[in-house]
Amino acid sequence: MAVMASTTNRPRMSAAARRRQLIGLLFVSPWLIGFILWTIYPLISSLYYSFTRYDLLRPPVFIGLENFIEIFTRDPNFGQVTYNTLYYVGLSAPLGVASAFLMATLLNTEMRGRSIFRAIFFFPAIVPAVVVAMVWQFLLNIQYGAINATLQGLGLPVIPFIANPAFAKPTIILIHMWAQGNAMVIFLATLQDVPRSLYEAATVDGANAWHKFWNVTIPMCTPVILFNLVMGLIYGFQNFTLPWLLTAGGPNQATEFYAIFLYRNAFSYLRMGKASALAWILFVVVVIFTILLFRSSGRWVYYSSGDE
Amino acid sequence: MSVQASTTPSAGAEVGKASAINIGAILLQIAKYILLVILAFSFMLPFIWMATSAVKNDSQVYTVPPIWIPNPALWENFYNAWTSYNFNLYMFNTVFRYAIPTTIGVTVSSAIVAYGFARISWKGRDVLFFICLATMMVPFQVTMVPLFITFKNFGLINTYWPLVLPAFFGSPYFIFMLRQFYRTIPVELSDAAYIDGANEFEILWKIILPLAKPALTVVALFQFMNAWNDYLGPLIYLNQENMKTVALGIEGLRRTITQVGSAQLAYPYLMAVSTLVTLPILIAFFFAQRTFIEGISLTGIKG
Numbered sequence: 059m060a061v062m063a064s065t066t067n068r069p070r071m072s073a074a075a076r077r078r079q080l081i082g083l084l085f086v087s088p089w090l091i092g093f094i095l096w097t098i099y100p101l102i103s104s105l106y107y108s109f110t111r112y113d114l115l116r117p118p119v120f121i122g123l124e125n126f127i128e129i130f131t132r133d134p135n136f137g138q139v140t141y142n143t144l145y146y147v148g149l150s151a152p153l154g155v156a157s158a159f160l161m162a163t164l165l166n167t168e169m170r171g172r173s174i175f176r177a178i179f180f181f182p183a184i185v186p187a188v189v190v191a192m193v194w195q196f197l198l199n200i201q202y203g204a205i206n207a208t209l210q211g212l213g214l215p216v217i218p219f220i221a222n223p224a225f226a227k228p229t230i231i232l233i234h235m236w237a238q239g240n241a242m243v244i245f246l247a248t249l250q251d252v253p254r255s256l257y258e259a260a261t262v263d264g265a266n267a268w269h270k271f272w273n274v275t276i277p278m279c280t281p282v283i284l285f286n287l288v289m290g291l292i293y294g295f296q297n298f299t300l301p302w303l304l305t306a307g308g309p310n311q312a313t314e315f316y317a318i319f320l321y322r323n324a325f326s327y328l329r330m331g332k333a334s335a336l337a338w339i340l341f342v343v344v345v346i347f348t349i350l351l352f353r354s355s356g357r358w359v360y361y362s363s364g365d366e
Numbered sequence: 367m368s369v370q371a372s373t374t375p376s377a378g379a380e381v382g383k384a385s386a387i388n389i390g391a392i393l394l395q396i397a398k399y400i401l402l403v404i405l406a407f408s409f410m411l412p413f414i415w416m417a418t419s420a421v422k423n424d425s426q427v428y429t430v431p432p433i434w435i436p437n438p439a440l441w442e443n444f445y446n447a448w449t450s451y452n453f454n455l456y457m458f459n460t461v462f463r464y465a466i467p468t469t470i471g472v473t474v475s476s477a478i479v480a481y482g483f484a485r486i487s488w489k490g491r492d493v494l495f496f497i498c499l500a501t502m503m504v505p506f507q508v509t510m511v512p513l514f515i516t517f518k519n520f521g522l523i524n525t526y527w528p529l530v531l532p533a534f535f536g537s538p539y540f541i542f543m544l545r546q547f548y549r550t551i552p553v554e555l556s557d558a559a560y561i562d563g564a565n566e567f568e569i570l571w572k573i574i575l576p577l578a579k580p581a582l583t584v585v586a587l588f589q590f591m592n593a594w595n596d597y598l599g600p601l602i603y604l605n606q607e608n609m610k611t612v613a614l615g616i617e618g619l620r621r622t623i624t625q626v627g628s629a630q631l632a633y634p635y636l637m638a639v640s641t642l643v644t645l646p647i648l649i650a651f652f653f654a655q656r657t658f659i660e661g662i663s664l665t666g667i668k669g
Contacts, residue, residue, distance in 0.1 A: 081566050085482025088475045092535020097501050100509035178406045186595040188613040189640040193416045204415050204432040211431025247663035296505045299597045320507050337508040
């Protein structure tokens with residue numbers, strides 16, 4: 059109330075309201091200072107560096123749009139990297155959500171040992187990424203990995219999961235789908251929050267299990283589907299550790315994703331200017347995709363309102 | 367709310383109950399359990415493979431078909447792999463120079479900031495909170511380059527400052543999580559204290575924080591794990607051997623054993639160390655499964 063009053067009557071903010079304003083700002087000041095230091099300042103200086111040539115040894119030289127022109131017209135890898143990244147994000151975000159949703163739906167039925175299954179499904183999400191990469195690299199090895207050794211033992215052909223460019227991206231997406239514990243838990247909480255009265259009403263109307271799933275469960279989960287899609291999208295564009303350690307961008311650049319390409323430019327080639335330009339392109343693309351996703355949500359996300 | 371509901375039979379279960387009499391439903395149940403068991407097995411398989419490979423000798427690793435239960439089991443691989451390389455130092459670095467400082471920093475700062483966003487009304491609060499959430503959208507790679515340059519100019523490469531310092535300014539994800547939790551605490555409690563003359567800091571300290579202990583535990587646990595699991599941050603800022611974290615150490619171990627090529631026990635050692643690094647996570651998860659799951663649920667709903 060005091061807040062509302064103060065906006066309409068700016069100069070005469072009451073002493074109590076002014077005090078509260080100061081205290082409120084004081085409480086959030088750690089974040090506010092951090093926001094300026096760790097977000098705003100790097101964003102602005104990154105924009106500045108993106109117009110320079112800078113190798114850390116000599117001072118930055120202003121070169122205008124040269125970095126952007128190089129990236130879009132002359133860089134021999136940018137096209138492949140962009141394709142890889144869009145391929146990965148386009149598939150891993152929806153498939154990750156689908157995998158999480160499937161697991162949560164399974165766990166949400168009446169069953170024995172639910173907490174054990176839930177723990178097993180969740181666990182891969184919290185294992186260190188380095189360990190995940192080491193284990194899968196070993197497991198998927200074409201000669202002595204457990205999976206191919208088993209296939210060989212059964213007289214079946216081996217699968218070049220990470221040795222063949224055509225298989226590498228799908229393999230990384232599969233590993234992503236395997237580590238969906240966080241999204242699964244969020245879905246599970248949402249499924250358990252769906253009011254029973256909705257299902258009862260549907261039963262009265264003669265709906266079968268499939269109808270209920272399609273017309274009650276899914277619509278009630280759409281806000282969380284959106285949330286998990288947005289998260290999948292944002293993290294998908296930043297995917298670094300697993301492809302870096304599992305395939306190092308290979309074979310034949312099949313898993314050279316944007317974050318890896320950016321890392322190489324910055325820390326292997328010491329091209330800080332170009333890396334900053336790449337970073338800004340990434341930032342703009344992530345913002346655009348996120349906005350588009352939110353825009354589309356009006357058409358498919360169902361928000362239940364408490365009043366209705 | 368969903369938190370309490372997590373063990374009660376769910377609404378979805380009705381679906382099964384309503385038609386449980388006919389054969390179709392029974393078959394469906396059987397199919398469901400088969401699917402669950404297959405899924406669960408395929409989820410655990412990598413970890414079983416990791417743990418069993420850790421105690422193999424070299425010849426057992428390269429066998430077709432693969433050996434799942436090695437005999438004899440070389441239990442000494444765990445000790446030898448860990449101590450032949452610098453893993454004691456890496457673990458000390460990870461825990462005492464990275465995980466504990468950032469856990470303290472993030473938990474304290476986020477707990478304070480979340481109070482400002484959740485329990486005090488002031489002009490511009492909601493706009494700033496929205497900005498705070500929006501910063502989660504900024505990819506790490508975007509701020510990585512200029513921050514590296516800045517820390518380099520301050521001579522802080524190969525120190526833990528670039529990894530630890532930002533933790534003391536709150537983390538949007540945890541601020542969000544704690545704000546959600548604070549908002550579930552009845553206003554009447556702080557109003558009563560306010561009338562008794564307590565100021566906002568006293569209310570936070572004496573009323574909110576004691577009630578928010580479960581949420582604070584989640585934040586601390588998650589941040590500790592973030593540091594334990596982090597790879598990209600240490601990769602950028604730490605390249606001296608004596609500064610490495612466990613995550614960098616595992617990668618270094620892989621490089622060492624693949625460079626040597628014919629090195630004995632390459633994969634068993636790598637798997638032994640991987641198992642040991644996963645073990646604390648497994649133990650934490652075993653004892654705090656509910657904490658993990660409730661913490662994540664807190665962020666997913668009712669944004």
